[in-house]
Amino acid sequence: MSNKIPVLFSIGWNACINCGACVAICPQEAGFISPFDTIAVDRPCDIACLLCEDICPVSTITHQQISLSGQGTEITTPGTPS
Amino acid sequence: MTTKQYDLVVVGSGPAGSTTAYFAAQAGLRVLLVDKRQELGAPIQCSGAISRHGLTSVGIEIDAEYIHQPIYGFRILNEEGLEKRIDYRQLKPTEYGEAEDQVPLGYVVDRRRFDRYLMRRAERAGVDVWLKTEGLGYESRGAAGCTVKVKRFDEEIEIQAKVLVGADGLQSQVGRWAGMQTHIRINELASCLQFIVDRVEAEPLLEIVTGHEWAPGGYAWVFPKGEGYAEIGLGVIPTMTDHDARWHVDHFMRSSFFKERFADARILEVQGGGVPLAAPLRQQYADNLILVGDAARHVNPITGGGLHTAVSAGEIAGTFLAELINNGVSPLASELKGYQDRWYEAMGRQMWRLYETKSEIFRIKDIPERNRQLYATMSEYFSPDSQYKKI
Ligand SMILES: Cc1cc2nc3c(=O)[nH]c(=O)nc-3n(C[C@H](O)[C@H](O)[C@H](O)COP(=O)(O)OP(=O)(O)OC[C@H]3O[C@@H](n4cnc5c(N)ncnc54)[C@H](O)[C@@H]3O)c2cc1C
Numbered sequence: 001m002s003n004k005i006p007v008l009f010s011i012g013w014n015a016c017i018n019c020g021a022c023v024a025i026c027p028q029e030a031g032f033i034s035p036f037d038t039i040a041v042d043r044p045c046d047i048a049c050l051l052c053e054d055i056c057p058v059s060t061i062t063h064q065q066i067s068l069s070g071q072g073t074e075i076t077t078p079g080t081p082s
Numbered sequence: 083m084t085t086k087q088y089d090l091v092v093v094g095s096g097p098a099g100s101t102t103a104y105f106a107a108q109a110g111l112r113v114l115l116v117d118k119r120q121e122l123g124a125p126i127q128c129s130g131a132i133s134r135h136g137l138t139s140v141g142i143e144i145d146a147e148y149i150h151q152p153i154y155g156f157r158i159l160n161e162e163g164l165e166k167r168i169d170y171r172q173l174k175p176t177e178y179g180e181a182e183d184q185v186p187l188g189y190v191v192d193r194r195r196f197d198r199y200l201m202r203r204a205e206r207a208g209v210d211v212w213l214k215t216e217g218l219g220y221e222s223r224g225a226a227g228c229t230v231k232v233k234r235f236d237e238e239i240e241i242q243a244k245v246l247v248g249a250d251g252l253q254s255q256v257g258r259w260a261g262m263q264t265h266i267r268i269n270e271l272a273s274c275l276q277f278i279v280d281r282v283e284a285e286p287l288l289e290i291v292t293g294h295e296w297a298p299g300g301y302a303w304v305f306p307k308g309e310g311y312a313e314i315g316l317g318v319i320p321t322m323t324d325h326d327a328r329w330h331v332d333h334f335m336r337s338s339f340f341k342e343r344f345a346d347a348r349i350l351e352v353q354g355g356g357v358p359l360a361a362p363l364r365q366q367y368a369d370n371l372i373l374v375g376d377a378a379r380h381v382n383p384i385t386g387g388g389l390h391t392a393v394s395a396g397e398i399a400g401t402f403l404a405e406l407i408n409n410g411v412s413p414l415a416s417e418l419k420g421y422q423d424r425w426y427e428a429m430g431r432q433m434w435r436l437y438e439t440k441s442e443i444f445r446i447k448d449i450p451e452r453n454r455q456l457y458a459t460m461s462e463y464f465s466p467d468s469q470y471k472k473i
């Protein structure tokens with residue numbers, strides 16, 4: 001499942017119902033969460049299994065692939081919601 | 083930074099946490115119960131159905147404060163709308179009904195009120211309760227106890243405790259703090275969405291609609307919600323569909339045999355969440371730590387119900403920990419295993435059996451046959467003469 005290229009998730013807060021299903025399915029270690037009962041959106045995810053996007057009842061999680069090149073983080077390809 | 087001392091710190095004041103805290107305090111322990119929310123139970127992630135037995139067996143009084151609606155039985159429907167009616171008012175009239183000397187089979191509760199009620203029960207038994215308090219981490223010091231770090235209204239506080247109870251629900255971080263194996267598979271987590279609606283008639287029965295067309299991997303439900311409102315929802319397994327739960331609710335409301343019944347529905351609330359249709363955690367304890375309720379995946383894998391199992395496990399956990407600590411036993415993993423053993427005897431064995439039954443059904447590749455089996459199992463499960471011991 002993992003595509004290995006780290007991703008940065010983005011949540012459509014307008015649709016999100018703060019249900020926490022994305023956190024429940026997330027294989028990350030403790031703490032990969034936002035203050036709104038969702039997965040973290042302020043740092044990259046290096047597992048990139050994208051299961052959170054599959055479980056979301058309102059399909060409001062999307063991602064962008066990022067590459068860690070030169071100085072810091074750079075967004076390379078815009079992701080598509082699955 | 084302030085430091086405090088307790089026997090138990092319980093993270094999460096849902097049904098599992100508050101019940102654990104209540105029983106521990108009743109038996110004399112000093113207990114701190116924390117929850118990060120400002121209003122327990124909200125936003126609601128639950129339909130609120132629980133049997134009367136589930137409440138009374140752990141001493142929860144039946145109280146109008148938290149009840150939306152009494153329930154007297156079930157309607158199990160197959161994909162085409164064929165129904166099996168299991169009305170306990172007719173099946174067991176000496177016990178169940180609306181009369182003075184009869185009782186309901188169960189209730190649909192308001193989770194905001196219910197969670198607050200259970201927390202208040204714990205609080206009156208002597209538990210200290212802190213809302214707006216998030217558990218951040220813990221460090222085991224072995225026989226000496228553990229240090230739990232919380233943040234309360236932006237203030238970081240360290241608490242010395244003998245045992246930390248992780249009752250932090252399906253999104254549990256407490257188990258991850260201890261490096262426990264808590265990961266759930268995508269084909270065993272149902273993605274759920276439900277609407278509270280006006281203008282949909284519902285009898286005081288829980289309606290369960292099976293069939294891959296409506297809820298692949300799970301089922302759809304229509305529950306009466308009191309005040310003439312109803313709850314329409316469903317859960318789907320993401321690997322069994324290309325659509326999300328929201329699409330499926332829409333499809334169920336517009337295209338199923340209930341489409342005329344739902345035609346006038348007006349949505350009053352939108353709720354959702356994840357329901358594990360999985361086995362309980364293989365290991366629910368570590369040094370100075372146990373998990374209870376959804377955090378330990380104490381959920382019925384056939385029905386997805388986790389309220390009864392949460393409060394029952396809470397009673398076991400609270401009572402067990404009080405015995406352990408009152409007897410001066412070191413709360414190491416080797417001793418806390420006793421909690422899981424007791425839980426296994428009381429309900430764990432049965433949950434694993436239900437998990438096997440559920441897995442067998444969803445292993446069937448042929449969809450019509452799988453539909454038939456799920457309908458038959460659900461109908462059987464809720465019958466008074468069911469071979470399944472209810473949990
Ligand atoms: C859509 C849906 C419908 C359902 N319908 C039913 C039903 O009809 N009947 C039924 O029996 N079950 C139902 N369930 C399952 C049921 O809701 C759960 O099994 C039940 O809530 C589990 O209780 P709990 O106490 O273990 O966890 P929760 O109720 O999830 O409580 C966990 C608590 O921990 C708090 N918390 C989490 N992390 C922290 C932290 N770090 N610090 C502090 N506090 C924290 C949370 O704020 C929350 O209050 C449903 C679930 C869903 C998603």
Ligand code: SF4
Nearest residue numbers: 016017019020022056
């Ligand atoms: S699964 Fe979707 S709706 Fe639920 S909390 Fe995560 S982003 Fe929000």
